[in-house]
Amino acid sequence: MNQAEDVEVILAHDRIYKFHSGTLARNSTLFAQLLTEPAAAKLGNRARNAGIKVRWMVELKSLPSVDLPAGRLALVPLNPMGERADGRSGMVINENGRIPTKTFEYYESIFYAFYAKDIEICDDDMGSALTDAVHLIEIAEYLGCVSVISKPVEVALVKQGQALFRGIQELPYLWIVMAHRLKSELIFREAIIHLAGNWNRVKDTAIPKMQDVPGIQALCEKYHEILVSKSKKLELALMSTYPGDMCEPTQDLPIKREEYSKDILVWMALTFFRHWLGQRIITERGHQAPDKGYALFRMIGQAGDAYMEKTVINQFHVKFPMTKKAMNVLENHLLEIKECMRNLIDQSAILKPNCQLDVHRYPADYLTCVDFVRADLPWLKKRGAGGAALVGKHGRRAGGNDIVMHNLAEAQAHGQTRAAGDASDSDDDSAGFDDAPVRNKRARLPQATGF
Template structure:
């Protein structure tokens, strides 16, 4: 941002941190400065001052240094000036005694924000470590909320964090409730979507946590609604999968012969297949009744994972031996039944794969950093609280155009930025809804028929057991 006007505002953070800026730049990008730097508050410079080349009409001083454990932004005050543009009380800035103490980063935060108002390429947050970057981002956002200029610095912070890659995604997975609040403050689509995937998948464990409640209370209630909505979708998908698994008749079990009506002798030839299927359903039914499926704390992640791996992941030799004790048969029959059960497991694995409940839709590499809940939630732009119809920001504003297709001018952009900041400040007072009570009603209504009956091919001498 370039300007040829005089630097008419001086900001004093301390005796050795003084800056000169342009009122026009500060007012355009900050609601705080827009309310403070008015023509009425300008110093009435005398002819002597004008002749001497005095340009400063406003002096703003930091009268209280931020204590990030208590006060997140400090206090800036407009000083009263005399006709020469000098403070009436001869204030020259605070002198801090930092001997033996870690220097406060507040001055650097303020300086970076001021330079960001000029579109400077100065780094807003540290590149040293992710923890330090997060600390910097949170403190800078607190100061920007005070100054009313979050729209100016949100994108640089978002980009700086996104560059962290898997380190960032691991951190989001560890505390998604904190990250979703940060994402809302800077309107980060990437971070918001990533946090929602983890919150929706692990919502049953998280929703009663006091820290989670406190964090979500700092954002509008529609953020919590998005989490609850996607969690309910995961539960519904789990129930549909369970319905499909419990209704599947693999291969040509339902049509052992093409001569209708089918005689009982034809069905009796497949007795071991039916026993294997009954054994699987016995095991699966016990898991569902024990609430290891969609109603489990992990929304069925462990159960679906076992079925999705097939083979010896479940119903291994130990379980099979218990079955054979209850239903004794010859060694050959036992081997045949176990082979049929393995084939049935492969069919069930295919059902799990088709329902894609184990598919990960998060950016976190879940192979390197495994999680114990579903991450298949699909979060799109329509779920972002700040898009059209959610938080008042229309699509035209995002595209940089007016309703008539004309590109926005400078004053219009400024008005939109200031309005967005005012809305953001107002949203900070909105509290989340009461704890979500999940509706556990049956989701079977409207499900498609999942009975899979495969007819044998015509002219085939020997029909396949399972396909």
């Protein structure tokens, strides 16, 4: 259908566009307020006969600034011929050697998104991509069309693949603010995982950067505490587990001391392991460490010679000398205990990454096992996770106009909430695993494998 392009948008003297008033008003609360019938030009017969269709002219009066992050659009009075009454032709930008402004490209991308055209984001580096996304959101918030551009912007960012997720890993506190404004669940979740896992290191930098978004600091601290609790439970399990049949070396009760004495080397090996582990927890390499014990758990999860290698075992033998054969037997028991402890690490899933970042190619030296709950998304909490069903007039099912009005109301409410966000701050409000002792039959391995 070839509809009349009755709105002329002038961003600069060489950036002039013609759009449909219905499309602009449906997608933007600002245009819905500007493009009213009383504000339309009263075209004369001469203009109509000449095929002039423009009834509204909107001009970018001011470029973005600190006070006006998106600049300022305003209506231009038109004469009966559909021409601007002031005789101007739009602002002329003189960059004069400065970095060229991308404001016009941002506006153009959003206008074209109203017509279902994809939004393109800089793919040179993620710093530029983040800048593009933030400026697009600022303009969309001004126009009242965040819901229209949120998915296209998110898709454009996700197309960057691992470059995006590496960017989030490096600056999660900036990305989470952007994700909140964009209402991007994927990016918000990814940023929370990196913030919670690395909170001890980044909180001093992150907290000032996230002050504009109420509740995010509390949410990060909540998931940080969940990780700390999970680390504590795992440490408790590692310290309290008795592998194999150490507790009941025989089924004949009561068990005689001779039966326990047969496993003296197993008990010595377990004591040696707990001595080593206890030292690391006391010296704050466990849940109190900046990485919440990631490096410690990673070593235990590798088993073998990843820790308590030959040089450490020799120090033990110096304090507790024994025969060569006894040394070999004790070392084999220690390898068995390490395998058991590795199973505990695997069962806890504490090293399982829940982020989109490929941690094998781009390692993260902190826990990324955050189980983010979708109900904790701030924008869902404000309106209720379930959401109310749309109802049209007289109780009928909502139609097109009802949906449009609902979307416009939501966009207006989002703009009002953001404007009031600077004046108030609100706080939002564990996961673990079974730490019961593992009791599997001990397999006395003839030799260690994989070393």
